[in-house]
Amino acid sequence: MPKPLRIQLALWSALLVVLLAGCSPTSAGAGGQGSKPKVLTTFTVLADIARNVGGQYVAVESLTKVGAEIHGYEPTPGDVRRAADAALILDNGLNLESWFAQFVERVEVPHVVVSDGVEVMDIASDAYAGKPNPHAWMSPLNVKIYVDNIVAAFSQLDPDHAEAFAANGRAYQAQLQTVHDKLLAELSALPEAKRALVTCEGAFSYLARDAGLTERYIWPVNAEQQATPQQIAAVIDDVRTAQVPAVFCESTVSDKPMRQVVAATGAAFGGVLYVDSLSEADGPVPTYLDLLRYDTDLIIKGLTGGEQ
Template identity: 35%
Template sequence: MKPRHLLLSAALPLALALAAGPASAETLKVTASFTVLADVVKQVGGDHVEVSSLVGPNGDPHEFEPSPADAKKLKAAKVVFVSGEGLEGWMDRLISASGYKDKPVTVSEGIKTRTMEEDGKTITDPHVWNSPVNVKIWVANIEKALSAADPADAKDFQANAEKYNKLLDELNTYAHSKFDKVPAEERKILTSHDAFGYFGREYNVSFLSPVGVSTESEASAADVAKLIEQIKAEKVKTYFFENSNDPRLVRQIAKATGAKDGGELYVESLSDKKGPAPTYEKMFRYNVEQLSKAMQKSS
């Protein structure tokens, strides 16, 4: 019979190993530039990531003013995600202030972008996420970056990405089912600024707006007058304002044209948790429902 102390010493490593459980990678600290992107990163990263957004709910990613707390948040991140295409004009300054050493991952790389004329210049429209077809490219870029930062959990990131891509396909099908049956002449909407270009391209909807791609630009009196005439000529019947923008100008134009108030859309920012658009999925569905409802009333 073996001495009791030898049995205990032999059993102790096994007990400690069982108590510790399977080895797991450390949760990745990830920072995204704005809430829409932060949500998509969370969907791909799942339980393996802790995601924070620099621009908060209902915030404007064009006019965001970073704080010292944001610089600290950025420096602590293992991976930083931006949409790119000129959306986050403040990011380079924030990187310099924070001391963040790596290069942010630009998730919009690979998307077929659209260009437009604004103030005599040709610029790229950065609002790519308003088409779920484009968000699938986001997902591929996010999965690749997370897998590089945390190879141990790459299979989980791949599984999450595949699952989320199926959801994005469902959202695209849902939007087409709503808009395809609306007569083309009724698919016209007045909004605060030109952020629905990719949405319009995908679902053949015309959006008119007094402000260009960035909310930092201002509409001139001549531009507003021209837009009013265009709205009257094209018989645009409904206007919407955006959760992250000042609605006063679009309301003035609507008053001059007789367009009816369709409510609020979520375009560049999610709502808070209590609002109607706390995730990308809910944001997209909500916008589709509001817009299609207004079009159906018009027709």
Template identity: 45%
Template sequence: MSVIRTIMVLTLSASMLFSGSALAQERKTVVASFTIMADMARQVAGDALNVISIVPPGAEIHEYAPTPRDILKARQADLLLYNGMGLERWFERFYEGMNVPTAVLTEGIEPIGLEEGPYEGRPNPHAWMTPINGLIYIENIRKALVSLDPDQADTYNRNARAYSERLEHMDRELRTALTQIPDKQRILATCEGAFSYLTREYDFRERYLWAVNADQEGTPQQVRRLIDDLNADRVPVTFCESTVNDRAMKQVTSETGARYGGTLYVDSLTRAEGPVPDYETLLRYNAQQIKKGFDLE
């Protein structure tokens, strides 16, 4: 009897495994350029789609070099999602020759221009750094998924609505937290100028070493200029981003007498066990780090 029972259990398990595998294969696949876009898409898609990120957690997005496996993933996708605004400078070469639909997720966002560096005059691409802009990303994702898979439109509409409500609450939460910082101190000093949308939304001024991640990072000229700016403004705290080297900012911090407030996250989520495994946590974590850095915890 025990042998028969064992065979039955194994047969049932194999059947369930095959059924689950078949279901996964039936779902369409969406490939996003990097982890933050992929997480947003997963929140809207739920279990109705497979969502994959090309750039892995922790990697630098601007100068990413796609692998042959990345190219294969994209060629097999039913939809490609990317930020646009020149963020994924490798994407046009990557996408060339692929017969796969794409959606640009920054469509409808009011851009902030880069004011210096090799990309001066182009839009600052880090538009997702405020939950208010996140709402536009969600809507663009929702429309793209409904167009791809209209049979699941109710699912995508429902998930997008719930996600948007959470981000609206997040905006109120961040506004309350960040506006506790006194107006005269509300200057955000970072390595990359990736916080322009956040500083515009919550009435900060912005100081940084370089405008956007590129070949020239932490040059003596950049360091000297930021030291002078922070001394003139008496900025009490500095930060740097997770995907770049913080050595230059720590030099600035040491020479100005400011505190080093630690790491902020912009271009990448962490793996599940890390501090920012999803977009909502990233926004909340950064706000908490900024508030703590200004000694308001």
């Protein structure tokens, strides 16, 4: 383990001892009498999904802020303070939060992996080949499974409101199904030659599977070292060969590598897609359902040249 990381983890541990010593069993964050249990999620998308299940009975917060890059996030002592008085932590799993295992070891708070039960797709290329693709939430059908897991976790956390959690979950799952059905209907109108989704990160495997799209990307998972010349050259060849009309990039990374693809191929830059983070409340994707609708509309407009 690198020395700076050892030092940082030691600081977390020391801070946590102090924090836990000062926390009583009936603290408000831990769900004491007359208070809402505090639930912490690893990123903003999960927080929004969890709020739809928890409703008025659970206080949900995201550990990471809007716009944060979740894969390589580095937790801070402030994150430890927030986690110390939480009653539950929800994480995506599937190696999305590479930092989470060390973090949760130092926080004596139960956690639930919300992707449990999803039919996992493996990453198909590069150094990550054979490992699970973590972006399962980009399929509304998968998120119905997330919701079941959150309902079960919240019901165990607060049994008195289990029926409300179940009802909230069913209502939200109906909305997810509606979005999925609309997504499928709109994308099905694309001709076969245009059914290729090219993005910076390989974050759309589950959506592409559900919608019958061919997925191409520059890198499979966001990492410190991104967009090698070989990766860019490979995507340029794919875009030229398939005559892909538009390419895209994600909101949490630089679009410079994809701009190189655009310059070399003449494909249009279709715009910025949201995956790992929601926007601020006044932005284009303040909720997860908004994210799905926004991305779908942008993809269709890009691949059809604006003619739907």
